[in-house]
Amino acid sequence: xxxxxxxxxxxxxxxxxxxxxxxxxxxxxxxxxxxxxxxxxxxxxxxxxxxxxxxxxxxxxxxxxxxxxxxxxxxxxxxxxxxxxxxxxxxxxxxxxxxxxxxxxxxxxxxxxxxxxxxxxxxxxxxxxxxxxxxxxxxxxxxxxxxxxxxxxxxxxxxxxxxxxxxxxxxxxxxxxxxxxxxxxxxxxxxxxxxxxxxxxxxxxxxxxxxxxxxxxxxxxxxxxxxxxxxxxxxxxxxxxxxxxxxxxxxxxxxxxxxxxxxxxxxxxxxxxxxxxxxxx
Amino acid sequence: xxxxxxxxxxxxxxxxxxxxxxxxxxxxxxxxxxxxxxxxxxxxxxxxxxxxxxxxxxxxxxxxxxxxxxxxxxxxxxxxxxxxxxxxxxxxxxxxxxxxxxxxxxxxxxxxxxxxxxxxxxxxxxxxxxxxxxxxxxxxxxxxxxxxxxxxxxxxxxxxxxxxxxxxxxxxxxxxxxxxxxxxxxxxxxxxxxxxxxxxxxxxxxxxxxxxxxxxxxxxxxxxxxxxxxxxxxxxxxxxxxxxxxxxxxxxxxxxxxxxxxxxxxxxxxxxxxxxxxxxxxxxxxxxxxxxxxxxxxxxxxxxxxxxxxxxxxxxxxxxxxxxxxxxxxxxxxxxxxxxxxxxxxxxxxxxxxxxxxxxxxxxxxxxxxxxxxx
Numbered sequence: 095x096x097x098x099x100x101x102x103x104x105x106x107x108x109x110x111x112x113x114x115x116x117x118x119x120x121x122x123x124x125x126x127x128x129x130x131x132x133x134x135x136x137x138x139x140x141x142x143x144x145x146x147x148x149x150x151x152x153x154x155x156x157x158x159x160x161x162x163x164x165x166x167x168x169x170x171x172x173x174x175x176x177x178x179x180x181x182x183x184x185x186x187x188x189x190x191x192x193x194x195x196x197x198x199x200x201x202x203x204x205x206x207x208x209x210x211x212x213x214x215x216x217x218x219x220x221x222x223x224x225x226x227x228x229x230x231x232x233x234x235x236x237x238x239x240x241x242x243x244x245x246x247x248x249x250x251x252x253x254x255x256x257x258x259x260x261x262x263x264x265x266x267x268x269x270x271x272x273x274x275x276x277x278x279x280x281x282x283x284x285x286x287x288x289x290x291x292x293x294x295x296x297x298x299x300x301x302x303x304x305x306x307x308x309x310x311x312x313x314x315x316x317x318x319x320x321x322x323x324x325x326x327x328x329x330x331x332x333x334x335x336x337x338x339x340x341x342x343x344x345x346x347x348x349x350x351x352x353x354x355x356x357x358x359x360x361x362x363x364x365x366x367x368x369x370x371x372x373x374x375x
Numbered sequence: 376x377x378x379x380x381x382x383x384x385x386x387x388x389x390x391x392x393x394x395x396x397x398x399x400x401x402x403x404x405x406x407x408x409x410x411x412x413x414x415x416x417x418x419x420x421x422x423x424x425x426x427x428x429x430x431x432x433x434x435x436x437x438x439x440x441x442x443x444x445x446x447x448x449x450x451x452x453x454x455x456x457x458x459x460x461x462x463x464x465x466x467x468x469x470x471x472x473x474x475x476x477x478x479x480x481x482x483x484x485x486x487x488x489x490x491x492x493x494x495x496x497x498x499x500x501x502x503x504x505x506x507x508x509x510x511x512x513x514x515x516x517x518x519x520x521x522x523x524x525x526x527x528x529x530x531x532x533x534x535x536x537x538x539x540x541x542x543x544x545x546x547x548x549x550x551x552x553x554x555x556x557x558x559x560x561x562x563x564x565x566x567x568x569x570x571x572x573x574x575x576x577x578x579x580x581x582x583x584x585x586x587x588x589x590x591x592x593x594x595x596x597x598x599x600x601x602x603x604x605x606x607x608x609x610x611x612x613x614x615x616x617x618x619x620x621x622x623x624x625x626x627x628x629x630x631x632x633x634x635x636x637x638x639x640x641x642x643x644x645x646x647x648x649x650x651x652x653x654x655x656x657x658x659x660x661x662x663x664x665x666x667x668x669x670x671x672x673x674x675x676x677x678x679x680x681x682x683x684x685x686x687x688x689x690x691x692x693x694x695x696x697x698x699x700x701x702x703x704x705x706x707x708x709x710x711x712x713x714x715x716x717x718x719x720x721x722x723x724x725x726x727x728x729x730x731x732x733x734x735x736x737x738x739x740x741x742x743x744x745x746x747x748x749x750x
Contacts, residue, residue: 108610137597138595139593141592143441154611158597159444159598160597160598160599161441161599161600161601162599162600162601162602162603163437163440164437164467164602167434167437167463170429170433170435170436170437170464171440173401173429173438173441174401174437174440174441175441175442175444175592177399177427177442178399178442178445178446179593181593182593199431199434200430200434203434353427357420361420361423364420364421
């Protein structure tokens with residue numbers, strides 16, 4: 095049944111994907127497709143927008159309106175679509191570089207204005223497509239082609255960033271917990287505002303090989319399991335124990351009117367004012 | 376009956392945009408173009424349109440492209456430094472063939488330069504600001520009336536050729552107020568819609584001519600758009616033949632239609648022995664110079680492209696064959712002179728005069744330069 099759902103939304107003639115063996119991106123795409131089915135929108139009412147990188151190849155494989163834009167700018171393009179097509183489900187998929195480095199400004203402002211867009215972040219802590227350079231979420235001390243002596247900067251916590259900027263649905267999961275991931279993405283799409291789902295996923299080729307995980311998919315998946323900790327469990331752990339871990343779960347889920355709806359209200363108000371003026375005259 | 380009113384160049388852009396059917400604006404504040412955004416933030420929601428001030432110039436360029444894909448006519452406006460930032464996604468719009476209108480109100484540069492003063496230093500940035508081969512349509516008004524008219528034309532050309540169009544104004548034209556005749560009816564062009572069912576639709580199908588139809592989002596046509604080189608379906612391709620043919624089509628849709636796109640103004644050129652080549656606001660000082668010199672018996676006129684790019688090659692060659700000298704007057708340190716020489720140096724002499732100090736060059740000064748060169 096699950097396979098049938100995935101097939102329904104895939105552009106099967108575009109298979110196989112560009113993703114390497116052991117990459118988690120296909121798992122996230124699978125979750126996204128099942129979430130689309132659960133959300134129950136027509137394919138004609140969905141836009142899937144991406145920037146640049148491995149994650150951003152997702153739209154090419156999905157049979158909806160798909161837009162593969164420039165590095166970091168997917169949310170900006172998506173904002174234009176959503177403003178003019180408020181009834182469409184607009185989903186952005188992006189990598190950690192897209193989201194937290196080159197596109198950081200768009201990310202925080204979409205959160206601030208609570209744009210009704212769902213952002214799914216394929217967070218593998220590395221620039222995979224360009225060959226393994228350090229990213230804004232590369233773990234401290236990890237190795238990358240541009241961090242040959244180990245990463246000296248702390249990683250960005252995308253959940254904290256989204257919460258601070260005002261996103262109304264913020265969650266994190268990993269490709270190790272797929273049923274949960276399906277559920278979180280559905281909730282994100284349903285939320286009438288800016289939703290962020292940060293997904294921890296492995297990159298065996300560009301990250302694993304340089305960080306004692308080898309290219310073995312199982313070892314990399316094990317690593318994902320080890321570095322992710324559910325919220326409840328994390329509450330019982332010390333700061334020391336939580337170092338280098340990503341806490342998973344739902345961090346915010348609130349109803350708050352976003353820009354698009356406010357704009358529609360404004361238009362109706364202006365229309366009424368014009369009609370009243372007409373009656374007076 | 377046209378309605379006459381006095382408005383600024385920037386407000387003329389806003390009014391013309393509404394008239395042309397523009398229903399989405401995304402921008403970022405920058406002098407001297409901000410009045411366009413200010414006006415549209417007030418007016419657009421009254422016309423069922425939408426306005427958003429984005430977090431930066433890159434985002435506003437991205438947002439208008441996204442909005443255009445829904446079928447809306449879209450506008451963004453900026454000035455020099457902001458125009459530099461727009462280039463990234465402007466290149467995307469060229470590659471993906473998305474109709475957008477971009478206003479660049481030129482100010483002094485480089486860098487922050489002279490924010491509140493005029494210049495014409497972005498002629499080449501408008502042409503070549505993006506990486507990669509491409510054609511681009513750039514229009515330059517010399518009055519508030521022409522700002523109004525060319526703004527409407529910019530929307531029509533963007534829709535007709537499925538391409539970005541740049542309205543290259545400057546601080547003088549944008550901030551001065553003049554009487555403008557607002558016509559009741561204007562010619563409006565809408566982008567071609569698919570004439571085939573969704574399963575037979577390809578967004579870059581060369582068999583549909585140089586400008587394949589673009590289906591608006593949400594109308595049942597699902598397709599892929601990418602900034603990567605792509606085949607007719609829109610999906611990435613690095614097949615040399617496909618890349619070549621798609622590139623040629625994108626270039627040729629402009630190149631083979633220059634006769635339709637190019638407009639020039641000729642002022643007192645009939646029987647003239649000399650010509651001033653002027654763009655935008657320089658057209659105004661050039662015309663006054665000609666009026667002054669004609670009084671002194673100098674047979675001179677003005678040649679002013681309203682379409683800067685594609686360059687009016689045919690028209691300037693004709694001019695070059697007729698006159699003994701062309702005086703290129705620029706508000707920069709020598710940009711369009713190279714293009715003029717490229718086409719006419721075989722036929723006539725070209726002299727150059729210009730500077731970019733934020734001010735127009737007075738007609739008496741241009742006149743003195745011309746007289747010195749023809750005596």
